[in-house]
Amino acid sequence: MMEQATTSSRYILEVAGMTKHFNVGGSFGKSRKVVQAVSDVSFRIREGTTLGIVGESGCGKSTTARLIMGLIGMDCGDLLFNDRAIGRSAREMKAFRRQVQMVFQDSSASLNPRMTIEASIMFGPMVHGEDRAEARRNAHHLLERVGLDPARFAGRYPHELSGGQRQRVNIARALALKPKVVIFDESVSALDKSVEAQVLNLLIDLKREMNLTYIFISHDLNVVRYISDHVMVMYLGKVVEHGPSEALFANPAHPYTRALLASMPSLDPEKRTLSAPIAGDPPSPIDPPQACRFHPRCALARPSCLAINPALFDAGPEHVAACHRSDPKSPYWTEGEAQ
Amino acid sequence: MSAFTAREPLLSVRDLTVGFKTDRGPITALDRISFDLGRGEVLGLIGESGSGKSVTMRALLRILPQKRTTISGSILMEGRDVLALKRRELASYRGNDVAMIFQEPSLAFDPVFTVGRQIAETVVRHKQCSWDAAYARALEMLELVRIPSAKSRLDNYPHEMSGGMRQRAMIALALACSPKLLLADEPTTALDATVQIQVILLLRELQKELGMATIFVTHDVGVAAEISDRVAVMYAGRIVEMGSAADVLKSPAHPYARGLLSSTIHGAMAGERVEAIPGMPPDLANMPSGCAFSPRCAMAMPECRNVIPAPASVGAGRSAACIRVGSVAA
Numbered sequence: 283m284m285e286q287a288t289t290s291s292r293y294i295l296e297v298a299g300m301t302k303h304f305n306v307g308g309s310f311g312k313s314r315k316v317v318q319a320v321s322d323v324s325f326r327i328r329e330g331t332t333l334g335i336v337g338e339s340g341c342g343k344s345t346t347a348r349l350i351m352g353l354i355g356m357d358c359g360d361l362l363f364n365d366r367a368i369g370r371s372a373r374e375m376k377a378f379r380r381q382v383q384m385v386f387q388d389s390s391a392s393l394n395p396r397m398t399i400e401a402s403i404m405f406g407p408m409v410h411g412e413d414r415a416e417a418r419r420n421a422h423h424l425l426e427r428v429g430l431d432p433a434r435f436a437g438r439y440p441h442e443l444s445g446g447q448r449q450r451v452n453i454a455r456a457l458a459l460k461p462k463v464v465i466f467d468e469s470v471s472a473l474d475k476s477v478e479a480q481v482l483n484l485l486i487d488l489k490r491e492m493n494l495t496y497i498f499i500s501h502d503l504n505v506v507r508y509i510s511d512h513v514m515v516m517y518l519g520k521v522v523e524h525g526p527s528e529a530l531f532a533n534p535a536h537p538y539t540r541a542l543l544a545s546m547p548s549l550d551p552e553k554r555t556l557s558a559p560i561a562g563d564p565p566s567p568i569d570p571p572q573a574c575r576f577h578p579r580c581a582l583a584r585p586s587c588l589a590i591n592p593a594l595f596d597a598g599p600e601h602v603a604a605c606h607r608s609d610p611k612s613p614y615w616t617e618g619e620a621q
Numbered sequence: 622m623s624a625f626t627a628r629e630p631l632l633s634v635r636d637l638t639v640g641f642k643t644d645r646g647p648i649t650a651l652d653r654i655s656f657d658l659g660r661g662e663v664l665g666l667i668g669e670s671g672s673g674k675s676v677t678m679r680a681l682l683r684i685l686p687q688k689r690t691t692i693s694g695s696i697l698m699e700g701r702d703v704l705a706l707k708r709r710e711l712a713s714y715r716g717n718d719v720a721m722i723f724q725e726p727s728l729a730f731d732p733v734f735t736v737g738r739q740i741a742e743t744v745v746r747h748k749q750c751s752w753d754a755a756y757a758r759a760l761e762m763l764e765l766v767r768i769p770s771a772k773s774r775l776d777n778y779p780h781e782m783s784g785g786m787r788q789r790a791m792i793a794l795a796l797a798c799s800p801k802l803l804l805a806d807e808p809t810t811a812l813d814a815t816v817q818i819q820v821i822l823l824l825r826e827l828q829k830e831l832g833m834a835t836i837f838v839t840h841d842v843g844v845a846a847e848i849s850d851r852v853a854v855m856y857a858g859r860i861v862e863m864g865s866a867a868d869v870l871k872s873p874a875h876p877y878a879r880g881l882l883s884s885t886i887h888g889a890m891a892g893e894r895v896e897a898i899p900g901m902p903p904d905l906a907n908m909p910s911g912c913a914f915s916p917r918c919a920m921a922m923p924e925c926r927n928v929i930p931a932p933a934s935v936g937a938g939r940s941a942a943c944i945r946v947g948s949v950a951a
Binding site: 444454476477501508528544545548555562563 | 658785796819840890898902
């Protein structure tokens with residue numbers, strides 16, 4: 283079933299060449315600097331599948347989500363939804379935002395503390411022209427669907443709920459507009475493990491029932507592997523690898539993906555990690571390294587990695603990675619190896 | 622020195638109970654927890670938010686706010702009664718005997734002094750040596766935690782370091798006076814994955830090298846598996862299961878420990894359904910009667926609501942606080 287969805291359905295969302303740089307500094311006589319938050323990111327998502335985005339802080343995963351939502355404007359790049367380019371006009375944007383919704387990490391900061399949760403859920407549909415009675419009926423239905431009894435919870439305020447309950451409200455609110463795509467930005471990261479498991483189960487059920495497409499951003503590789511059909515790995519604003527979840531976890535093609543996977547703590551005290559896969563911290567996206575941005579931390583790096591930007595190569599069906607040293611067809615593949 | 626012998630545990634905690642006065646009435650944040658810790662041993666404390674992990678650490682270091690806290694029970698460090706320490710003894714106990722590292726190193730350092738000066742200050746304070754000797758010790762410590770070009774890093778302010786390096790510097794600060802016990806409160810939680818494993822491995826090495834006992838608080842079962850000799854699972858202010866890391870993490874006995882492990886997502890689960898524990902952790906101001914886990918427990922029987930189960934032995938060096946544990950394990 284899941285297999286069919288990944289291979290046969292059409293692409294619902296396409297992103298091509300998306301780039302966003304932020305200017306920082308420039309005050310008090312300091313020189314201006316550029317944060318290259320997202321650089322030339324392209325991907326497509328099939329309808330009804332889940333794309334997981336992983337990477338460390340500063341890799342651009344949250345900026346990617348905000349760019350898709352139009353919360354910040356892109357410097358350049360294209361966004362296609364159902365094969366139609368989404369422009370910048372207010373009307374197009376409003377129609378698009380009905381279709382794409384987002385759930386954030388901080389469950390309390392994303393709810394208005396002075397609105398009951400029922401009112402929070404009704405707010406979006408009413409802005410889009412639904413009448414009050416209809417919106418309330420839908421809100422109650424959604425509350426029930428996310429596991430909160432409307433009779434008990436509809437009139438409560440956010441501070442009267444636990445973190446897990448608040449995140450369920452945020453999910454209900456995101457679904458109130460009947461979107462096609464939902465973006466989860468670290469939405470389960472702040473929850474306790476036992477509650478996280480409940481919310482993940484809920485997300486999987488909702489997706490199946492409503493034929494939703496998910497973009498799931500997380501730093502927790504186990505959770506991403508669990509929920510995603512495809513996974514995209516980002517490093518300092520660039521996509522370094524993108525492929526079907528199982529293939530990527532079983533045969534990571536990029537040295538950074540391999541390091542990231544090897545950094546996951548073992549769950550078995552008798553099989554502990556013996557050495558750290560890479561040294562150092564991820565560098566700042568302000569003035570990132572030239573060419574391959576991973577080269578300063580990469581054990582395989584050769585002169586060409588410092589000079590020539592690696593393009594994505596085919597590492598398997600629907601599986602791409604950006605590394606000279608992992609691509610047998612690259613002219614730089616064996617550069618510097620002992621003869 | 623007291624009549625302390627090497628055979629005895631370094632730290633012995635008995636019936637430690639911590640209550641807080643809150644706006645919503647008194648709550649019991651820690652309820653009669655007992656454990657021993659040997660020299661050079663690593664105890665992992667795992668549990669969810671509000672389970673009492675951090676309160677345990679703060680009680681051991683005696684940094685809970687005095688006015689709003691009531692503490693009972695006993696904490697013996699090398700036979701010394703920690704709860705009875707007076708001001709000057711306490712100042713020496715913190716730092717010389719016990720040191721703590723926190724989740725957020727940027728909050729543990731003072732932003733207006735250099736890292737080197739803050740480490741040196743601790744050494745001067747506790748070892749009564751000269752500032753020159755203290756700076757030399759600070760340099761030695763930064764090298765020990767493998768901060769690259771340590772010498773120039775002495776003059777860095779905390780904000781000039783990356784997150785991983787700041788965490789290393791905090792470890793250097795904590796270890797500068799060679800404590801016998803290190804309290805580590807989620808020290809790797811805020812770090813990126815590739816940095817987290819480096820810091821875990823560093824702590825594991827230093828702990829062995831220096832023969833230092835460690836209590837490591839984490840909500841991450843994987844992190845606990847990487848570093849702990851023994852593991853204690855906490856729930857609602859009580860220790861519900863304790864034993865060797867391999868026993869507890871591979872074949873948990875208490876229903877909560879089982880639930881926690883089966884709801885922890887791991888690699889092999891793609892496509893399966895997670896076995897989540899229903900409901901949520903109890904409100905400490907409104908605790909259920911009897912076993913605190915009974916409202917969420919699939920194995921609960923009526924008498925679980927009547928008595929708070931005491932930890933009972935369930936095998937060599939293993940205990941669980943559950944009246945059904947015999948039948949559960951079967």
